[in-house]
Amino acid sequence: MTATVAEDIVATARPVSVPRAYRFELVKLVSQWRIRLLVLACWIAPGLFVAAVSRQSTLPVDTLFGRWMHATGWAGPLVTLGFAGTWALPLLTSVVAGDVFASEDRLGTWRHLLVVVRSARRIFAAKALASLTVLLLLVAGLAGSSVVGGLLAVGNQPLVGLDGHLLTPGDAAGKVLLAWVCVLAPTLALAAIGLLGSVTLGRSPMGLLLPAVVALGMQLAQMLPLPAAVRLALPSYAFIAWNGLFTSQAQLRPLLIGIVVSLVWTVIATVLAYALFVRRDFTNAGYDGSGRRAVTAGALPLAGVVAVTVAVVAATTGATGSGIEQDKVQRSLATVFAHLYRMQTKQLNRPEVTEAQLKATATCDKGSIRVAAEGPGNDWRCVVSWHLPGVEAAGTAIYQLDVTPDGRFMADGDGPKEVNGYFLVRTPNGDAPNPLWQFDGNVELLRTSKE
Amino acid sequence: MDTRLAVRARGITKCFGDVVALDGVDLDVARGQIHGLVGPNGAGKTTLLGLLLGLAVADGGRLEILGTPVQRALTAPDGVAGFVDGPGLYPSLTARQNLTALVALRGRDAGTAGVDDVLDQVGLTDVADDQTRGFSLGMRQRLGLAAALITKPRLLVLDEPANGLDPAGKKHVHGVLTRLAADGTSVVLSSHRMDDLQALCSEVTILATGRVVFSGPLSKLAAENRELDYRLLTSDPQAARRLAGDAAGIRIVDDTGARHDAEALVVRALVPALDELVVQLVHAGIALRELAPVVSPLEAAFLALTEPKETGR
Numbered sequence: 221m222t223a224t225v226a227e228d229i230v231a232t233a234r235p236v237s238v239p240r241a242y243r244f245e246l247v248k249l250v251s252q253w254r255i256r257l258l259v260l261a262c263w264i265a266p267g268l269f270v271a272a273v274s275r276q277s278t279l280p281v282d283t284l285f286g287r288w289m290h291a292t293g294w295a296g297p298l299v300t301l302g303f304a305g306t307w308a309l310p311l312l313t314s315v316v317a318g319d320v321f322a323s324e325d326r327l328g329t330w331r332h333l334l335v336v337v338r339s340a341r342r343i344f345a346a347k348a349l350a351s352l353t354v355l356l357l358l359v360a361g362l363a364g365s366s367v368v369g370g371l372l373a374v375g376n377q378p379l380v381g382l383d384g385h386l387l388t389p390g391d392a393a394g395k396v397l398l399a400w401v402c403v404l405a406p407t408l409a410l411a412a413i414g415l416l417g418s419v420t421l422g423r424s425p426m427g428l429l430l431p432a433v434v435a436l437g438m439q440l441a442q443m444l445p446l447p448a449a450v451r452l453a454l455p456s457y458a459f460i461a462w463n464g465l466f467t468s469q470a471q472l473r474p475l476l477i478g479i480v481v482s483l484v485w486t487v488i489a490t491v492l493a494y495a496l497f498v499r500r501d502f503t504n505a506g507y508d509g510s511g512r513r514a515v516t517a518g519a520l521p522l523a524g525v526v527a528v529t530v531a532v533v534a535a536t537t538g539a540t541g542s543g544i545e546q547d548k549v550q551r552s553l554a555t556v557f558a559h560l561y562r563m564q565t566k567q568l569n570r571p572e573v574t575e576a577q578l579k580a581t582a583t584c585d586k587g588s589i590r591v592a593a594e595g596p597g598n599d600w601r602c603v604v605s606w607h608l609p610g611v612e613a614a615g616t617a618i619y620q621l622d623v624t625p626d627g628r629f630m631a632d633g634d635g636p637k638e639v640n641g642y643f644l645v646r647t648p649n650g651d652a653p654n655p656l657w658q659f660d661g662n663v664e665l666l667r668t669s670k671e
Numbered sequence: 672m673d674t675r676l677a678v679r680a681r682g683i684t685k686c687f688g689d690v691v692a693l694d695g696v697d698l699d700v701a702r703g704q705i706h707g708l709v710g711p712n713g714a715g716k717t718t719l720l721g722l723l724l725g726l727a728v729a730d731g732g733r734l735e736i737l738g739t740p741v742q743r744a745l746t747a748p749d750g751v752a753g754f755v756d757g758p759g760l761y762p763s764l765t766a767r768q769n770l771t772a773l774v775a776l777r778g779r780d781a782g783t784a785g786v787d788d789v790l791d792q793v794g795l796t797d798v799a800d801d802q803t804r805g806f807s808l809g810m811r812q813r814l815g816l817a818a819a820l821i822t823k824p825r826l827l828v829l830d831e832p833a834n835g836l837d838p839a840g841k842k843h844v845h846g847v848l849t850r851l852a853a854d855g856t857s858v859v860l861s862s863h864r865m866d867d868l869q870a871l872c873s874e875v876t877i878l879a880t881g882r883v884v885f886s887g888p889l890s891k892l893a894a895e896n897r898e899l900d901y902r903l904l905t906s907d908p909q910a911a912r913r914l915a916g917d918a919a920g921i922r923i924v925d926d927t928g929a930r931h932d933a934e935a936l937v938v939r940a941l942v943p944a945l946d947e948l949v950v951q952l953v954h955a956g957i958a959l960r961e962l963a964p965v966v967s968p969l970e971a972a973f974l975a976l977t978e979p980k981e982t983g984r
Contacts, residue, residue, distance in 0.1 A: 235745070236776050244776050251763040332759020332818075335724050335752070336776055338745045501687075502726055 235339035241346035248323075249316070249354050258315060259354075262308075262361030267369030270296030274373040284382075284463060284628065284660060289370075291649055292377035294392040296370030297363060298466075301399055304362050305459030309407045310435030312358050317414030318428040320351040321497070325423040330502050340498045348415060348490065355411055356404075363400040377649065382662050383467040383552065384559025384655075399462035402475060405482035409455040410435055412489035413522075419493045419500070420514040445596055445625050448543035448665040453529035455482040460626050463662050468555075471664045473537075481529055488525055492517060543665030544623055546584055546593035549600060553619065553631060554582040556661040557604045563655050567645040573608060580606040584621070598622035600629070615639065617656070627663040677702050677826045677857035678723060682732035685718055692718040694881040695732070700826075700859055700874075705852045707868040707889075708861040710878035711977050716830070716861040719878070720755045723747070723828045723859060737825055753828030753859075758815020762804035766795055766814050769803060770821055777822070789817040794843045808835025816844060820851075827851060829860040833867050845871055865970045875969075879977040892972045900924055900965040901945060903936045906958035911936050914951050920944030937965060 236244075249255050273280065273289055274296060280286035283302050288295040324330045337343050379392035387395065410431040417430030426433075438456035451457055458478030464471025496517055534540055558580040565573050584602040586593040593600075600621035605614045618634040633640025633656055644651040678700035685693040693715045700706040708716050721727050722734060725747025734741045739748040760769055770786045790799050793813040798806070803814060812835055819827055832848075833841050848858055848871060862868055868875055869889060877885040877892075885892055905911040915921050915938050924937040940948070945962075952959055964971065 234749075237778075240776050240778060244772050247768070247772050248761055248763070251761070251768070253763070327759070327761065328757060329759035329761065331721070331724070331726055331755055334726055334745060335747075335754075336773060338725070338747075340745070 235342050236337045238342050238345050238349075241337050241342050242349050245320075245346045245350035246353060249320070249350055254315065255354060258312065258358060259361060262312070262358045263365050265365070266297075266300045266362050267365035267372075270300060270366045270369035271373035273299075274370065281658065285379075285466075287653075287658070287660070288380050290374065290652060291647065292379045292389075292392065293367070293370030293372070293374040294377075294379040294387075294389070294396050296374070297366040297396050298399065300362060300366035301396075301403065301462070304359075305403055305406070305456075306439060308362065309359070309403065309459075310410055310432045313355060313407060313410040313414045313431040313435075314428055316354050316358070317351040317411040318418050318431050319414075320347045321415065321418035322421070322423055322427045334502055340500075340502075341494075344494050344497050351411060351415070352408075355407060359400065359404065359407060363397070367396065374649070379466075380560075380563070380655075381466040381468065382463055382556075382660060383469075384556040384563070384659065384661070385468045386559075386563070387466070395465045399465055402462045402465070402479060403459055405479040405486070406455045406458040409482040409485035409489065412486045412493065416489045416493040416496075416518050417514075419497045420518050426514075442626055443624075445542060447534075447541060448539035449534035449537065450530050451543075451626065451665065452477050452533050452537070452539065453481060453526055455485045457626075458482045460628075463628065464664065467662070471662075473666050474664065477533060477537075477666075481533075484529070485522070485525065488521065489518075492521055537666050539666050542595040542625065544595050544625075544627060544663050546586070548663045549593075549621065549623065549629070550582040550584045550602065552629070552661050552663050553584065553602050553621065554580040554604060556631070556659060557582070557617075557656070558606065560655045560659055561606065564645065567647055567652075567655070577609050578606040580604060582619075596623045596625040601634075602631075623663065627665050629661050629663065631659050631661060633657045675702055676700060676735070677704070677737055678706075678859065679735040680719075680722075680732065681734075683719070683722065683729045683734060684731040685715075685722065685727070685729050691881050693722075693729070696878070696881070696883050698876055698883070698886065700857050702825075702857055703852050703855045704874060705848060705858040705860065705872045707872035707875035708859060708878065709863070709865075709868060709875055709973060710861075713880075714878040714977070715881040716878055717755050720753070720828050720830050720859065720861060723826070724751060724753055724755065726755070750823075750825035751828065752819040752822040752824035752826075753830075754815050754819065755828070755830040757830070757834075758811055758818060760803045760806075760811055760814055760818075762802060765800050765802050766790065766806075766817075767799045769814065770818060773818055774821060785821065789820045792820060792847055793817045794840070809837060809840045812836060813840060813844065816847065820847070825856055827856055827858045827860075829858065831862055832860055833862060833864060841867070865967055865973065869967070869969055877973060877976050884976040885972070889969060892969060897972060897975060898939050898941055899968060899971050900937055900939050902961070902963055902965050903938065903952075903959065904934060904961035905936065905952060906960065908934050908936060910955060911952060911957050914955060914957070915948055918944065918948045918951060921948055 279289050280299060283299050285295040285298040289299060324333060333343060334340065376389045378389060379387045381387050413434050414431040417427040421427030435456060438454045441454060442451060442456060452474060461475040461478040464475050558575040558578045561578060562573060562575060582602045582604045584593060584600055586597060587599045600623055602619045602621055604617045604619060607614050617636065617639045619631040620634050621629045621631050623629040640656040642657050643654050645654055676699055678698055680696060680698040683693050683696040696719060708719065710716050722729055723736060725741060725745050728742065728744045737748045737750055741747055764772065767786060770789065774786065790796050793816050795810065795813055795817065803811065806814065812832055816832060832844060836844060852858055872889060874888050875892060876883055903911060912923065915923055915936060920940055921944050922939045924939050949959060
């Protein structure tokens with residue numbers, strides 16, 4: 221009988237392994253028509269968009285690198301990246317990560333899943349990994365498709381960087397791919413917020429919308445004249461900070477800070493989501509989330525993270541103001557002007573001149589009255605001076621600058637028209653506007669070590 | 672530890688905040704037995720089924736499933752399967768994909784796991800490759816049963832498995848459950864339908880407000896010393912009514928409801944008194960054409976045990 225008793229006692233079933241649960245979650249995600257549609261759209265639409273826009277006479281000059289879409293196929297992926305950071309990635313994270321837990325609430329399948337997998341921890345890990353995989357697939361599609369579209373429509377030409385210097389096609393390719401890799405960090409942060417919303421708010425539509433709402437809030441914050449420390453302390457800054465890769469002296473500090481902040485948000489939001497999930501009572505089939513819990517266990521800790529990050533960034537970088545200062549604007553404008561002047565000289569078949577020979581400088585003021593030349597605004601007015609070899613008198617040109625709070629500026633030539641007026645120049649890809657007429661640049665919000 | 676029992680629960684309590692869902696519940700389910708769990712809404716049936724599936728852990732008491740004590744959530748032993756609050760199905764997957772994904776989760780091959788076999792058992796072979804999005808409630812129930820069967824359970828826990836089933840589907844499911852029990856699988860199922868329980872279960876447990884008010888064989892429940900309403904159709908209704916009115920232990924129920932025609936006589940009595948009335952009717956030359964309880968003994972017992980006692984007016 222002893223043997224019979226021993227046989228009859230059944231061991232506790234082992235939980236399903238994470239790889240198996242992960243495969244199951246992937247099967248469920250990929251079987252959804254909206255996920256399939258998104259994958260298809262992300263792998264096709266950007267390429268078509270870039271190819272179509274690159275062949276139009278009017279370019280999206282308001283978007284960074286948009287004005288160079290006729291010149292090189294590498295501008296298209298960067299225009300797509302700018303658009304993706306603002307709209308596409310927050311929405312994609314909403315649909316994928318923001319729904320990965322809530323969908324089980326909607327379908328009433330939690331109990332079934334728990335009985336089968338037997339571990340809330342492993343379900344969490346599998347769901348997080350599966351949504352991450354799908355997001356990576358979507359981001360890879362956006363990047364890959366826009367690169368292919370740009371290269372097929374325009375070609376593998378050098379790219380004009382944000383300070384006017386030319387990147388070889390190889391450099392451009394490397395930096396474009398690096399820029400896309402960098403925005404994975406804020407995308408992960410939004411995905412973690414999506415997980416948190418999905419866990420906390422259950423079937424409530426707010427869970428699905430949370431990443432998009434948070435991203436929109438952060439974008440609005442980035443548009444306000446906030447101190448640079450606050451700007452850098454938000455994970456959304458990493459959606460902008462990749463700009464710094466496209467200057468000859470790469471502006472890595474803001475980019476690294478943005479990435480670290482994003483990863484900190486990713487870890488904290490994921491840990492919060494995990495803690496809430498494993499404590500959830502699954503005996504309630506119709507879980508609609510708890511507003512109070514969303515605030516106390518979700519919003520408040522993340523607000524605390526923002527406060528701490530602002531303090532740390534301010535203390536370690538000294539970035540307490542807007543970061544847009546007169547000397548930085550002047551130096552940045554002069555650098556871009558010198559690089560583009562050299563390009564213009566070549567396009568006009570004039571004797572070649574180097575940036576060192578030009579010795580370009582800029583003098584900038586802000587506003588028509590005597591106010592401190594500091595901060596964002598469209599009332600910056602600058603005079604650029606330069607020297608040509610063998611010519612004693614310095615050349616001068618006037619620019620109106622529109623500087624946005626994130627440090628990006630658009631310079632608009634205001635004479636003389638022979639230098640920075642609108643006229644066409646001949647380029648290997650056909651006629652193009654005078655490069656000194658209107659151009660983009662950026663001001664690094666943090667003080668560089670040279671300063 | 673009684674290893675002949677698939678489930679042995681003693682003094683199980685479970686609370687949700689201030690609400691006591693289960694209050695000192697005892698339950699024994701033998702191996703190979705189909706055990707019914709009945710009770711009004713909110714009686715604690717789903718909570719108890721959830722404990723058996725390991726979804727939650729009791730706040731107090733002792734629960735052994737398949738001979739193994741269960742002390743933490745999600746630690747039910749291998750061999751327990753089933754569903755509560757409806758089967759968990761993914762509408763974007765076909766019936767076959769739902770089952771294939773399930774067996775893949777358990778590290779088994781869909782071909783050898785018998786996906787086609789269980790689909791055939793529950794009568795869903797024809798719709799195996801259709802998305803479950805368009806399935807009726809009955810089809811979903813059957814697929815949920817298939818999902819449980821594919822794990823080759825030793826204890827099957829089902830919450831209202833006959834919900835939404837048409838008569839043919841119900842017969843199909845009953846056949847599956849009966850065969851499982853014959854093969855040694857224990858089945859615990861909840862239902863509001865007494866005919867299902869009578870057709871399937873050898874024992875039932877009746878819960879009311881979290882407490883067990885009856886547990887045992889159906890025959891014992893039906894034979895409890897309780898007065899029932901019986902409907903009699905005789906060849907002479909007037910004479911039968913007079914006899915019933917004079918008979919000891921018989922009360923005529925003045926039921927003029929639509930379901931009783933004028934020829935019918937409804938009396939309330941214990942079985943011995945009813946037997947005596949039948950004898951008297953026959954001696955008086957009155958033919959007895961029909962004699963049946965107005966509600967089944969099981970249902971009557973259920974109502975008597977679970978309906979709140981009326982306070983004296």
